[in-house]
Amino acid sequence: MKKKWWHDKVAYQIYPKSFCDTNGDGIGDLRGVISKLDYLKELGIDIIWLSPIYKSPFVDQGYDIADYYKIAEEFGTMEEFDELLAEAKKRDMYIVMDLVVNHCSDQHEYFKKALADPDGPYADYFYFVKGKDGKAPSNYRSYFGGSAWEPVPGSDKYYLHMFAKEQPDLNWENPKLRRKVYDMINWWLDKGLGGFRIDAIINIKKDTSFPSFAPDGPDGLASCVKMVEEVDGVGEFLEEMKHETFEKYDAFTVGEVFNMKEDELREFIGEDGHFSTMFDFSAHELTFGEHGWYDSKPIVFKEWRDIVYASQLEMENIGFKANIIENHDEPRGASRYLPEYAQNEAGKKMLATTSVLLRGIPFIYQGQEIGMTNCVRGDISEYDDISTIDQYKVAIEAGCTKEEALKCCYENSRDNARTPMQWSDEKNAGFGDGTPWLALNPNYKEINVKEQENRADSVLSYYKKLVALRKSDAYKETFTYGDFVPAYREKDDIFAFHRKSKESGQDVLVLANFGSGEHTLKLDGNVKQVLLSNLGREQAVCAQAKESGSVTLTSCECVVAVME
Structure with a gap:
């Protein structure tokens, strides 16, 4: 494998609106990001991914872009962005931006021109399609519910929007549009950007005959995903x-890639793939319900562990995936992947260990490093997410009570990850002086950076040790390029794996007990050294291993050991 500059890096996602507010308007800003660079450097972060900061009406929290060349006033100025780039560079850190080019905002100048002349050249920057028998061209349901087609005023045409109606899809079949997109990307890269996280990119390829499909819901519509799954040729655009x-x-x-065809992994992230890496969503996909959040499935430990194992093994000799516990589109991992008895600091450290030490690029989402959790809301009006509001409506229409519908929002809503970052136990969790745009999680009094920074056994302190171990001179090669080898698969509560280096012969064993009871594991080999224990029991575990050839793990305990 050709070695790349990003192979051994650790990334951190910032949701700017909820990260740090320095001007008191209740919205996080670029100045806030700049103010926390030293915090991120101390955590061990190399790459910072910013969710969208472009000019936007914020119908979908900035994923509806009105001007790709401007910073949203809510976040600051282009001068502040340039300052952020410069300050990150001083610290040997890279800034990665969100690239949202499947769609734009209906406030973008191209779309306004298209609406003004539905038969003109700008209409061909989008999918303006004649209706059939006075109805939409096909029966696609958008990702956010309702028809994916919206009438074009004053014409017999409709425009396609696979997300909100305010997010018209861009027509990638048009070479002029593609050229505009590439020019914009290069403009940002010329500034010194480290790269991009690429949003919803599989959707750019459409079947332009727009066939209807058998309805999959009582609304008579079929998910637009069906068309995406059936069409070929997205790779040509990506290349x-x-x-x-x-x-x-x-x-x-x-890449944010869903619905990839089974044999396309190497094309996407192989040595000469479309992207450097792509997020591993295999665990997230386990929760998908047949009809929506109201029938989503709870995580079963063994299924989750085995799908992570399978995803890791699938990557062997191909490339790297980006490993996540949570992001801005998912609920908090501590609330989703840990059983109730494990939703404590030991459990959060254990979950971190089984993610950060996998083969691939670790991505940490803001607040994950202090163990932020899902947030209970008393009414749907307390949410500010288009997807959550749609899913609540779907649940109510399916016969759920208000309480049941709110419970599924608590378990699945993206707003769980978007509550303001918990910096301290002071006013507004230290996020800023003004009333935050989204209500805080009340547990900020107990879970916050300030409380954890100076406590040696905190989740934050553990994350620092974990990241430092992954990047240490002694073990970096093994954790970056070493093979992933599952272990103790026959044990129902155990998540365990080796990282083995072909280059040095080094063998690091990760053992984690997700069960509620104690487990004793007979070791296949001798322990040379215990590098890390989430309970601070490095010496005791090492002594037991050397004396008895086994390791006893209490509930929520994990250890990282070098084998001889």
């Missing part, structure tokens, strides 16, 4: 984009 942009700058790219 062209790579050659015209990223490749020229040796940029780091991480």
Whole structure:
């Protein structure tokens, strides 16, 4: 494998609106990000991914972009962004932005021009399609519910929007549009950007005959995903984009890819793949309900562990995935993947260990490093997320009570990850002086950075040790390029794996007990050293291993050991 600059890096996602507010307007800003760079450096972060900061009406929290060349006033100025780039560079850190090019905002100048002349050249920057028998061209349901087609005023045409109606899809079949996109990408890379996280990118390829499908819900519509899954040729667009942009700058790219075909993994993230890496959503997909959040499935430990194992093994000799516990589109991992008895500091450290030490690029989401959790809300009006409001409505229409519908929002809502970052137990959790745009999680009094920074056994202190171990001179090669080898698969409560280096012969064993009771594991080999214990029992575990050839783990205990 050709070694790349990003292979041994650790990334951190910032949701700017909820990270740090310095001007008291209740919205996080670029100045807030700049103020926390030293905090991130101390955590061990190399790459910072910012969720969208472009000019936007914020119908979908900035994923509806009105101007790709401007910073949203809510976040600051282009001068502040340039300052952020410069300050990050001083600390040997890279800034990665969100690239949202499947769709734009209906406030974008291209779309306004298209509406003004539905038969003109700008209409071909989008999918303006004649209706059929006075109805929409096909029966697609958008990702956010309702028809994916919206009538174009004053014409017999409809425009396609796979997300909100305020997010018209861009027509990638149009070479002029593609050129505009590539010019914009290069403009940002010329500024010194490290790369991009690429949003919803599989959707850019459409079947332009727009066939209808058998309805999959009582609304008579079929998910637009069906069309995405059936169409071929997205790779041609992705290769062209790579050659015209990223490749020229040796940029780091991480794709948000759902619905990829089974045999396409190497094309996407192999040595010469479309992207540097892509997020591993296999665990997240386990929770998908057949009809929505109201029938989503709870995580079963063994299924979750085995799908992570399978995903890791699938990558062997291909490339790297980006490993996540949570992000801005998912609930908090501590609330989702840990059983109730494990939703404590020991459990959160254990979960971190089984993610950060996997093969691939670790991504930490803001607040994950202090163990932030899901947030209970008393009414749907307390949510500010288009997807959550839609799913609540779906649940109510399916016959759920208000309490049941709110429970499924508590378990699945993206707003769980978007509550303001908990910096301290002071006013507004230290997020800022003004009333935050989204209500805080009340547990900020107990879970916050300030309380954990100076406590040696805190979740934050453990994350620092974990990241430092992964990046240490002694073990970096093994944790970056070493093979992933599952262990103790026959044990129902155990998540265990080796990281084995072909280059040095080094063998690091990770053992974690997700069960509620004690487990004794007979070791296949001798322990040379215990590098890390989430309960601070390095010496005791090492002594037991050397004396008895086994390790006894209490509930929620994990250890990282070097084997001889």
